Amino acid sequence: MSPSSTTPQATVHGSPRQGPDRELKKAVEGYWAGRVTADGLHATAAGLRRDTWRRLADAGVTEVPTGDFSLYDHVLDTTVAVGAIPARHRAAVDADPLDGYFAMARGTQDVAPLEMTKWFDTNYHYLVPELGPDTVFAANPAKPVGELREALALGHRARPVLVGPLTYLLLAKPAPGVDPGFQPLTLLDRLLPVYAELLAGLRAAGADWVQLDEPALVQDRTPAELNAAARAYRDLGALTGRPRILVATYFDRAGAALPVLAKAPVEGLGLDFTGPAAGNLDDLAAVGGLPGKRLVAGVVDGRNIWINDLEKSLATLATLLGLAGQVDVAPSCSLLHVPLDATRERDLDPQIARWLAFARQKTAEITTLARGLREGTPAIGAELAANRADLASRAASALTHDPAVRARAAATTAEDARRPQAYPDRARAQQARLKLPLLPTTTIGSFPQTTELRAARAGLRAGRLDPAGYRERMAAEVREVIAYQEKAGLDVLVHGEPERNDMVQYFAEQLTGYLATRHGWVQSYGTRYVRPPVLAGDVSRPRPMTVDWFRYAQDLTDRPVKGMLTGPVTMLAWSFVRDDQPLAETARQVALALRDEVTDLEAAGAAVVQVDEPALRETLPLRAAGRPGYLAWATEAFRLTTSGVRADTQVHTHMCYAEFGEIMTAIEELDADVISLEAARSHMRVAHELAAAGYPREVGPGVYDIHSPRVPSTGEAVALLREGLAAIPAERLWVNPDCGLKTRGWAETRASLDHLVEAARLVRAELAG
Numbered sequence: 001m002s003p004s005s006t007t008p009q010a011t012v013h014g015s016p017r018q019g020p021d022r023e024l025k026k027a028v029e030g031y032w033a034g035r036v037t038a039d040g041l042h043a044t045a046a047g048l049r050r051d052t053w054r055r056l057a058d059a060g061v062t063e064v065p066t067g068d069f070s071l072y073d074h075v076l077d078t079t080v081a082v083g084a085i086p087a088r089h090r091a092a093v094d095a096d097p098l099d100g101y102f103a104m105a106r107g108t109q110d111v112a113p114l115e116m117t118k119w120f121d122t123n124y125h126y127l128v129p130e131l132g133p134d135t136v137f138a139a140n141p142a143k144p145v146g147e148l149r150e151a152l153a154l155g156h157r158a159r160p161v162l163v164g165p166l167t168y169l170l171l172a173k174p175a176p177g178v179d180p181g182f183q184p185l186t187l188l189d190r191l192l193p194v195y196a197e198l199l200a201g202l203r204a205a206g207a208d209w210v211q212l213d214e215p216a217l218v219q220d221r222t223p224a225e226l227n228a229a230a231r232a233y234r235d236l237g238a239l240t241g242r243p244r245i246l247v248a249t250y251f252d253r254a255g256a257a258l259p260v261l262a263k264a265p266v267e268g269l270g271l272d273f274t275g276p277a278a279g280n281l282d283d284l285a286a287v288g289g290l291p292g293k294r295l296v297a298g299v300v301d302g303r304n305i306w307i308n309d310l311e312k313s314l315a316t317l318a319t320l321l322g323l324a325g326q327v328d329v330a331p332s333c334s335l336l337h338v339p340l341d342a343t344r345e346r347d348l349d350p351q352i353a354r355w356l357a358f359a360r361q362k363t364a365e366i367t368t369l370a371r372g373l374r375e376g377t378p379a380i381g382a383e384l385a386a387n388r389a390d391l392a393s394r395a396a397s398a399l400t401h402d403p404a405v406r407a408r409a410a411a412t413t414a415e416d417a418r419r420p421q422a423y424p425d426r427a428r429a430q431q432a433r434l435k436l437p438l439l440p441t442t443t444i445g446s447f448p449q450t451t452e453l454r455a456a457r458a459g460l461r462a463g464r465l466d467p468a469g470y471r472e473r474m475a476a477e478v479r480e481v482i483a484y485q486e487k488a489g490l491d492v493l494v495h496g497e498p499e500r501n502d503m504v505q506y507f508a509e510q511l512t513g514y515l516a517t518r519h520g521w522v523q524s525y526g527t528r529y530v531r532p533p534v535l536a537g538d539v540s541r542p543r544p545m546t547v548d549w550f551r552y553a554q555d556l557t558d559r560p561v562k563g564m565l566t567g568p569v570t571m572l573a574w575s576f577v578r579d580d581q582p583l584a585e586t587a588r589q590v591a592l593a594l595r596d597e598v599t600d601l602e603a604a605g606a607a608v609v610q611v612d613e614p615a616l617r618e619t620l621p622l623r624a625a626g627r628p629g630y631l632a633w634a635t636e637a638f639r640l641t642t643s644g645v646r647a648d649t650q651v652h653t654h655m656c657y658a659e660f661g662e663i664m665t666a667i668e669e670l671d672a673d674v675i676s677l678e679a680a681r682s683h684m685r686v687a688h689e690l691a692a693a694g695y696p697r698e699v700g701p702g703v704y705d706i707h708s709p710r711v712p713s714t715g716e717a718v719a720l721l722r723e724g725l726a727a728i729p730a731e732r733l734w735v736n737p738d739c740g741l742k743t744r745g746w747a748e749t750r751a752s753l754d755h756l757v758e759a760a761r762l763v764r765a766e767l768a769g
């Protein structure tokens, strides 16, 4: 029976795609390796979609999202749906849409992929649309319509989801060769007819509602951008024979976009009411609500894993009932950003596991809340009582309050977070100790995480390999990594991180206050997944975490080996964080634990310690008003981690995938001696940005794009280095890849690093001659 349109229902914006045991990863990687056919891949994908819809429907979700599934990335899917295929990929896409799709995502030896960057402030990466004045859009409804038909054929009510036109254009960049000042938003009038065609195709296929995701509207937008939003939804709203339109915003409050969307001739709005977006409640009241319209109310945090406070959500929903024609209950955003099922975490203390809600549990929460709204709170009395007990157990837990950790954090002073020596003095002391050549070469830390290394770890877990056997396997890898780097002629070496399952999880598993998951996979990009650990309590370091491996590697060589740590901001950004205290406080606890590790590495002989902060930029609040406060605690946490060392110990940091422009001042305030950054795909843009900002210290803009299996030629690396030298003086320029090599194979790694070292030699010779 179809539910009445005004009775509160539960719905979701999107679901995890990977399957319970990452079946999607295995199928896609199998296809790339030739082990799985295209039909086999499509069958696995269809099976995963079917299971997801079934699971949602069984839980009580009456309208399932479609089109949120993707073989690689939903923004790339939108690029395909609007026909914005970059010219260099056109022939491949025409020859074979599936192979062409993966070529856009990953590149080939001959053709570069699309640039990849973070999806708002999450750890998910999307492929950046490349547009220019000559872009011709053309509707390609095959995927959205196909997936809708699949869901309908399985008997579901379905709501196709597409990235909205504003967000699509605001996330796009000028295509290579196009004037960098080109503004993709100027293409709106050309894009809207394509969206109209997609909407018509979906309507014809049976869509009653279509959801257009517009998270870009929760960022500070100019009046011109807001006008564009008004125009877009006025035009789409004016179409005849279209489905009903739900415009979904999430990740923050809609702010100035709210009155625009509330006035637009669309039938529904999705708003986030969690965390910093809770202000949407007052804002919605201030615009007079959404009379006669559908509100999809995101009251369950879609990107963190704590159980919902059901009573609080019911109170919010009760207010919202008076503000819209229909109120449906939802997570704040797609559940893509959380793992699938907390009940699979059988290694966790069962009491603690009850505090956690992954996608399945969140789905149960929203269906419970919707039932409470429909039938009254007594109907969900048992769920409310259990929820109250679980919330109380978390609040009272000893895990969340370690007096020693709190006392140490409280006693920290501003001086603790400052290196006592000025940078020029440090630079002199470090050069005297390290004696590095001009344009020193290094890598970012990880070497290939081969199947054998992962199998060894799996073997250790399963008891097939004893701890000594495992250690010897890792030691053998460190020996090989060091020997290779010496032979290749790299100047500052790394141990290769073979023992690390992940750069955050590895530390989380050794720090008190963190919980690690066994099955809690979340898509990071394409077929790459992470298991974000849960920052559940006060953080401390019971014992050194990396010192033995550092010592082992340094004893194998006379060249400096970098101590290698993940910084405090990234330890928060790539974890599920506590929501019961300010992030700044958690960051300080993590920083103090890491500070001890830095000083232990120095005492063990490390002349260089690298503290990676790839997540510094992505964690930047989406709205400018929150940024100064964030950057103050984030940079302080980094300095607290790194400032306990001597002048002649060189502190490196590393960042990747970032739009660095907005955080130049913060990069400077980290006070790191050397920073390595991603730059290869963006043609050294960051080197110029740093130069323009007057950055005074050493910089390694990447000359090797490690996100693609492509081997850069020596000539390409030389060209990038020359570009780097146009911005940064040779005395302050390092030569390195964009990021770690863990996703690469050994053959590509060897060839690429050989070219990188050769390029450094050639450019040194040019400089000398």
Ligand SMILES: CN1c2c(nc(N)[nH]c2=O)NC[C@@H]1CNc1ccc(C(=O)N[C@@H](CCC(=O)N[C@@H](CCC(=O)N[C@@H](CCC(=O)O)C(=O)O)C(=O)O)C(=O)O)cc1
Pocket (backbone or CB within 6 Å): 123, 449, 453, 454, 455, 457, 458, 500, 501, 502, 503, 504, 505, 518, 524, 525, 527, 528, 529, 530, 531, 532, 574, 614, 742, 743
């Ligand atoms: C630098 N990046 C990182 C981000 N976030 C992190 N948390 N970590 C990062 O490094 N965000 C931005 C980028 C994203 N980049 C990447 C790059 C590579 C990966 C990746 O390779 N992920 C792996 C999984 C890594 C891992 O956890 N490995 C473990 C477990 C291995 C495993 O799959 N085990 C199986 C059993 C295997 C067997 O043989 O039986 C299992 O447990 O089911 C390990 O090495 O021990 C991936 O496969 O996707 C991610 C983000």
Ligand SMILES: N[C@@H](CCS)C(=O)O
Pocket (backbone or CB within 6 Å): 444, 445, 446, 503, 564, 612, 614, 654, 656, 739, 740, 741, 742
């Ligand atoms: N040291 C890490 C940084 C990744 S961002 C690595 O090399 O993989």
Ligand SMILES: [Zn+2]
Pocket (backbone or CB within 6 Å): 444, 614, 654, 655, 656, 738, 739, 740
């Ligand atoms: Zn990196």
